[in-house]
Amino acid sequence: MFRLYAVFMMLLAACTLSSAEVDAIPPTATTVRVIQSTLVPTLERQLQPINTITPAPTTPLNPGCEATAGLPTAQHTVRATVDYELHRVEVEQAIFYINRTDQPLTTLVLDIEPNRVPNAFTLNSVLPTETVISYELTGRRLTLDLATPIEPECGLDVTLNYSLRVPEIQRGLSGFTGYFGYSIRQMNLGHWLAMVAVHGIDDWVTHDAIPIGEQTVSEIADWDVTLTVTNAPPNMVVAAPGTLRAEDGGVWRIVHTNARDFTLSLSPFYEVYEQETANGVTVQLYAFGENVVGSATGSQQALTAAAQAMEMYSDLFGAYPYDRFVVIQGDFPDGMEFSDVVFVSDRWFEINTGTAESYLTFITVHETSHQWWYARVGNDQALVPWLDEALATYSELVYYEEFEPDLVDWWWNFRVNQYVGDRFSGNNVDATVYQFASIRDYINAVYLRGAIMLEDLRAVLGTEDFFDWLRRYAEAGSGRIVTPDDFWGLLTPEQIELVAPIRVEYFGTP
Template sequence: MKRTVPLRNPVRTRTSADKRGEEPLKSASIRVHLHPFFGCPRPISWTLACLLILAACAGLETPPPPTALGPTITPNAFVSPSPTPFQPESTPSTDTPLPPVPSDTPVPTDTPIPTDMPVPPPSETASLPPPTPVPAARTQVHLNAYLDYAAHTVSVAETIVYPNQTGVALGSLVLAVEPNLWTGGFTLDALAVDGVPVTNFSLTAGRLEVPLAAPLAPGATVSLSINYRLSLPYAGAANIYGYNSLQTNLLDWYPFVVPYDPAQGWILHAPSSVGEHLVYDVADFDVTLQLSDEALVVAASAPGEWTGAAWHYRLTARTFVLSASDSYQTAATAAGPVVVTAYFFSSEAQAANALLQEVAKAVTTYSAYFAPSPYQTLAIVEAATYSDGMEADGLFFLGRKFYQQYNGTPRDNLIAIGVHEAAHEWWFGLVGNDQAMEPWLDEALATYSEQIFYEVNYPGYVNWWWGFRVNSYNPTGWVDNNIYNAGAFRPYVNAVYLRGADFMDALRGRVGDEAFFAFLRDYAAQMSGRRATTDDFFRILRQHTGVDFYDVEASYFQFPR
């Protein structure tokens, strides 16, 4: 069954530098449903009811100052902590509040759920056109993990079934092992290939290379069995992976086979002080999680099933992330068929519930303008000590200070950054990319998705968004910089994120709304489950417009196509 969600007709507003005299986005009945590539929800024994209420905005408080909009920082044990991109500032700004949102804006009501179990998926399924073709076989990742919450350790038995879809014979497999970046953080107990123990592997920093007894022919499959233990680091302001007094976060916690390109070889980049260096292909995850304390509340990339002894999860995605706590409270709401759940600490309940409602709006908006949601659930996890935002498939983290500094209105870092991270479910999860070499493909699009969120849901706040999040930094630099050549944190952020948003807006102005949004939908469809490149972006764009935009591209890209 499909649900039809009417979107309000927003009034497009711009600063004087951005006005271009075009028609505003037209309202339409938009079908919102799950993306077919990632499958439809499984039938369940109960349904989640979601009531819609009319929200009337009260007087707006003065918002905090602009937060540096930039990349989420990949944990890196070998560099000193650098400023984080979304770190809240403490000095309030003095900008004049804009008029309140009209009272006819619908807001989904959050539905309380039991705190001792994940939110189940909605019971209805979607009838969809066939998805974009994907490889006939995907990597299968089976993880059987035991989390000792008090000891800050994880014991894992992992099996990877890897089909060679590269088109060339492979003499070895290369895996990323991020926990090995921390001294004593990763202990490899056993490794076998097709059941035969292997001892002549190479494990250096975050790279594990496993030689094969015979070349793996194109189309052939190999099975790796890996037993290992994780000793978790402290999860502070600069890294989300690890533990603190309130939670344990497992992000990039398991070895995985990195993508292979016949022209480049194995794609495993070195960490950098800015940006994210890992590149992921889509895999089928089957995860079993046992807990030392069954009372722990667990947030996960997918809905879980309690088997009586463990949580069991299945997900087709690029990553699988877990977060456990004995302090989480939860609230949930529905965005069409997608269940959005907030995991938060009691002192931030008001901010967490407000964020939940706005992220649900974002899921509805992005599902309408980009593609059906790639996942049946989305978890929003409050990060106790991390001072940033961090995306993953079906889940994202947001630093606690954003909750604590929330001003009670949509004109706030908590909401702007929250809907940015939600956009990564499309521009990272659904459509992948090389985050190290072409980071603009997910970050510029996620940043501009913020503007689309405000344009659709709070049209009177679009000028505020441009001033607060972009223009106040007077950004310069090339959008197509990578994480190694863009310099320090601020130049990188200004170029890839902020100038990236400027580029997307200039491009939209040149080709027009009809072509622009048709392109975004087709880009999401054609690159669903794949890794997009800059060439893919412009190739698909040119399929939707004959307008010459070379001068626009050349103004923002050092290597225009």
């Protein structure tokens, strides 16, 4: 029996956005608390006759704990049915979670990203009710209260059933989250499934949703998704990560392992362009045709840039873990990174210049680099966004140095210096996403001044030691959520001394 308890307001805390901007994407404001099973009060218990037969042993204390060695923290098995015309999705998601902390956990917290959009997410059930005695959903945070704590190294099975109404991609600030949304020619399912939150030292880490930057922090997980697409035009194309197998009757089976998220996109209009890199990765672009502007063909240009970047970053920062890398032309602004999948805005194809002197090239390259600075090395994107965004922006420069050396000065001026000159007075590079009044201010401080800071670090350390450091950082941080200490901690004491003045110059907390 379900009982719906209090519904009350959650207020957006700790941010400095103007009210107009906050209004643009209000987080789902309600809290829903459901008690699934209630213990029988002692006084009402019926007395039982004493049984002289020794009861059969109950389940062992830590069921299945020995078998969890080597498994990822979370394994998701998903059955999803997409109604393409009605933009609805029904999801059954089984999650096997392993407690990798050193303490018993009495709750399990899931990150429900779709619930940041009003009316997009409806939770139908959390099973089994014997395991999850109650749950509470506030904004993107779903807290499951467990009947029995999960002991360290032990696992827990829960299954969620929920319905999604995929929103139409909006114009303006709200459009930036179009990775979960539909246009007349595509449906994007980014951050549509429940993710297990990361457990910090004391508590589960979830952050309030705001329209600036990203705020998710997620564990590496395995995903096994069976997708049924109904009510759709023929020739549906599924752009998805990992290994993809089309079965009969509009069914796709997609397996993506060792991944921070699971994202896909659907369209009957995609054309697929592909190119293999020298290190054996097939780079695929799912685009709306060739994207011809004047004499330029944007699709070929973006594909080439992605393949070059993929090859180069694999050499510089460590091998890419998958056979395929998917780039999707997205009907929403800018771009967005996911595991093995990135979106590059339709806008950059539309205003393409036909040369690398274009947003199309550097945004494609930027998103590709997030396969290392986000998907491989995870960080708290809300509180230390410079760890992924400054490195991704600096990776753009590295691409131009290698493939377009004549455009290096252009890149500095066009991408960076016109926004952050010597008289820059914005926030420090190490600001959180909650400290900015606009996306432009956020990009200037974290991405662009972050790139200048990395250039200064390279100047004092020397190019060879600098890239050696980044490579060791990518290896040490692989599959983890890192902190700035992990980054700086890889320098020698002498190097720490060398970079100290740079940290003072760019950081609020050096």
